[in-house]
Every structure is written in C-alpha cells, then in structure tokens.
Amino acid sequence: MxxxxxxxxxxxxxxxxxxxxxxxxxxxxxxxxxxxxxxxxxxxxxxxxxxxxxxxxxxxxxxxxxxxxxxxxxxxxxxxxxxxxxxxxxxxxxxxxxxxxxxxxxxxxxxxxxxxxHHRRKPSHSKKKISICGDFPKNIPPPDTDTTSYLCVDKNGCCNFTTVQSAVDAIGNFSERRNVIWINSGMYYEKVAIPKTKPNITLQGQGFETTSIAWNDTAYSANGTFYCASVQVFGSQFLAKNISFMNVAPIPKPGDVGAQAVAIRI
Known part of the structure; x- marks a missing residue:
C-alpha cells in the first residue's frame, strides 16, 4: 500500500x-x-x-x-x-x-x-571404524604350557611387542622352557642379538617370503665381518621357522674394501 x-x-x-x-x-x-x-x-x-x-x-x-x-x-x-x-x-x-x-x-x-x-554433511557415527588389527589371527599367541612359552611380535602394535629384540630381551635368563617368538608378517628393520644367557629360543615367522629381519651393516661400518650380521645368535638350542634373514647393504663395486655383509651368524 x-x-x-x-x-x-x-x-x-x-x-x-x-x-x-x-x-x-x-x-x-x-x-x-x-x-x-x-x-x-x-x-x-x-x-x-x-x-x-x-x-x-x-x-x-x-x-x-x-x-x-x-x-x-x-x-x-x-x-x-x-x-x-x-x-x-x-x-x-x-x-x-x-x-x-x-x-x-x-x-x-x-x-x-x-x-x-553443513549439518547434512556431518559424517555419520554409525559407521564402523576399521582396525588395523582386524584381520589378526585369533588365538595368537597360544597359551603357555609347562614346556613352552609364547611371545607375540607385530610391527603395527597388535601384539605385546613391536620389535623382535624387545621380545628377546623379555625372556628370562637361562630359561629351561622353549620360548617361541611368534612374528607377524612384515619386514622388521632391526639388528637382533641373542646372547648366551637366552637359550632355547625359536623365531617363528609366517613364511620366508612374508616375514623377514633385515639390517644394512658391512664389515666397514661394524668394524669387522664378525660383527656385521643382521641376526647374531650366541644362545644354544636356537631354532628358526618360516622366516628370512637379510642384509640389505648396498651391492659393493669392484675394488671396494670392507663391503662384506652378513645376514645371520650362529
């Protein structure tokens, strides 16, 4: 109007x-x-x-x-x-x-x-979160027995240990039981040493093509070929199953000095 x-x-x-x-x-x-x-x-x-x-x-x-x-x-x-x-x-x-x-x-x-x-774009909370450990094998590690104890290693944190060396260190000295270190699939880039005080240890992987321990020391970097192994075993009654040991040091050129590289020493 x-x-x-x-x-x-x-x-x-x-x-x-x-x-x-x-x-x-x-x-x-x-x-x-x-x-x-x-x-x-x-x-x-x-x-x-x-x-x-x-x-x-x-x-x-x-x-x-x-x-x-x-x-x-x-x-x-x-x-x-x-x-x-x-x-x-x-x-x-x-x-x-x-x-x-x-x-x-x-x-x-x-x-x-x-x-x-904006409210319509809000994500739904009803969706299930996918866990990295969702496909982890059940009943791993198995329960301990009178003769065998089990330790579990997974690089993604699905077990009690994320490195092989930490599982070795957790085993008691001079244990009379068989200590099986169950290692999940993956490459574990670390240097492992099993001392004389840790006998009866078994490193059990999920397949030599899927589970491996690797390091890159050479005779030059480790001050001798004797010390350059990726896995060094000094304890008695050692066993390894379904696992690979690797040394990933660079391939030496002709005439290189101190380029020797060892994967495992027992």
Missing part, C-alpha cells in the same frame, strides 16, 4: 513538472538563459545549475526529488524490501528500520540455510 502511494506521489510530481516545463520562461529571463547556455557550454551539468535562475533551479530540484521518490517506490515494491504496513505508519524514517530488519532476517535465513547444509 505504501509503495503504491509513493508511486502516485512521484507520478503527480512528474505531471506537474511536465506541465511547468511546457510553459515558456518569462521574457526577462530569456536573455539570462541565453547567457547561461553560452557560459556553460564548456562546463559540466553540475556547474550549469549554479548559473540557473531560482525558478529553474526549483524545477530541477523537484524533478530530482520526483525521480528519487520513484526509485524508492520501485525498491519498496520488491519482495526483498517488503515490510508490514505498520512500519510506515508512525514515522516516514521508519522505512530505514524496516530495511534494516529485512536485511537482518535475510542474513539470518542465509546463515540458517548454511547451518543446515
């Missing part, structure tokens, strides 16, 4: 101005107007207004005012700026508050839409 009223007012002003511009200027101002046209030929429109007579200035002011009112009426008729009629009842400046309220509601609507959109 208010936007329609503003349109009527702007149309009324335009009709009045149109009729007024059709009327000729008084003769006393014609010469003055010609002088204005000559003087203002090299100036912008803004400067021309300063040379106009008062009546002509008032016409331009009314014309500008009617255009502004028409623009406001068009904007007010749009959906974005539509406000309840009560906003314009008390004070003409209430339109500013109405626009502010509409802007706030529009921003709130956009933020709410963004929030719901």
């Amino acid at each position: 208010c936007s329609l009223l503003l349109v009527y007012i702007s149309v009324y002003f335009c009709i009045l101005l149109f009729i007024e511009f059709l009327l000729p200027f008084p003769s006393q101002n014609r010469r003055h107007n010609q002088q204005i046209n000559q003087k203002s030929s090299n100036f912008f429109f803004v400067f021309q207004i300063s040379f106009m007579p008062k009546k002509m200035k008032s016409r331009y002011i009314l014309l500008t005012l009617s255009i502004v009112i028409a623009i406001i009426a068009i904007l007010a008729s749009q959906t974005l700026f539509s406000t309840p009629p009560r906003v314009f009842i008390h004070n003409p400046f209430d339109i500013l508050y109405g626009i502010k309220a509409i802007s706030y509601s529009a921003i709130t609507s956009v933020c709410s839409h963004h929030h719901h959109h």
Whole structure:
C-alpha cells in the first residue's frame, strides 16, 4: 500500500513538472538563459545549475526529488524490501528500520540455510571404524604350557611387542622352557642379538617370503665381518621357522674394501 502511494506521489510530481516545463520562461529571463547556455557550454551539468535562475533551479530540484521518490517506490515494491504496513505508519524514517530488519532476517535465513547444509554433511557415527588389527589371527599367541612359552611380535602394535629384540630381551635368563617368538608378517628393520644367557629360543615367522629381519651393516661400518650380521645368535638350542634373514647393504663395486655383509651368524 505504501509503495503504491509513493508511486502516485512521484507520478503527480512528474505531471506537474511536465506541465511547468511546457510553459515558456518569462521574457526577462530569456536573455539570462541565453547567457547561461553560452557560459556553460564548456562546463559540466553540475556547474550549469549554479548559473540557473531560482525558478529553474526549483524545477530541477523537484524533478530530482520526483525521480528519487520513484526509485524508492520501485525498491519498496520488491519482495526483498517488503515490510508490514505498520512500519510506515508512525514515522516516514521508519522505512530505514524496516530495511534494516529485512536485511537482518535475510542474513539470518542465509546463515540458517548454511547451518543446515553443513549439518547434512556431518559424517555419520554409525559407521564402523576399521582396525588395523582386524584381520589378526585369533588365538595368537597360544597359551603357555609347562614346556613352552609364547611371545607375540607385530610391527603395527597388535601384539605385546613391536620389535623382535624387545621380545628377546623379555625372556628370562637361562630359561629351561622353549620360548617361541611368534612374528607377524612384515619386514622388521632391526639388528637382533641373542646372547648366551637366552637359550632355547625359536623365531617363528609366517613364511620366508612374508616375514623377514633385515639390517644394512658391512664389515666397514661394524668394524669387522664378525660383527656385521643382521641376526647374531650366541644362545644354544636356537631354532628358526618360516622366516628370512637379510642384509640389505648396498651391492659393493669392484675394488671396494670392507663391503662384506652378513645376514645371520650362529
């Protein structure tokens, strides 16, 4: 209703101005107007207004005012700026508050839409987490017996030990039972030493192609071929099953000194 009223007012002003511009200027101002046209030929429109007579200035002011009112009426008729009629009842400046309220509601609507959109992308907690130890063999290690004890090694942390050497160190000195170190598949890049105080040890892998112990010492780096083995066994009654022992030192070039590399020493 208010936007329609503003349109009527702007149309009324335009009709009045149109009729007024059709009327000729008084003769006393014609010469003055010609002088204005000559003087203002090299100036912008803004400067021309300063040379106009008062009546002509008032016409331009009314014309500008009617255009502004028409623009406001068009904007007010749009959906974005539509406000309840009560906003314009008390004070003409209430339109500013109405626009502010509409802007706030529009921003709130956009933020709410963004929030719901983000909520839809929220991952579901119902999905099961995949564990790295999910396919680990059951009943490993088997329970200890009177003659055998078992230790489990897995590089991913699925057992009590992640390195072979830590499992060897956990075995008691001079144990009379057979101590089986069950080693899960993988390459264990470490240097293993079984001392004389650790007899009856068995290193049991999951296959010589899938389980291995590797290091890269050479005679030069270990101060002698005697000490460069990846696995050194000094304890008695040692056994190894389904496992490989490797020395991954670089292949020596012809004439290299101290390039000897040993995988296992017993």
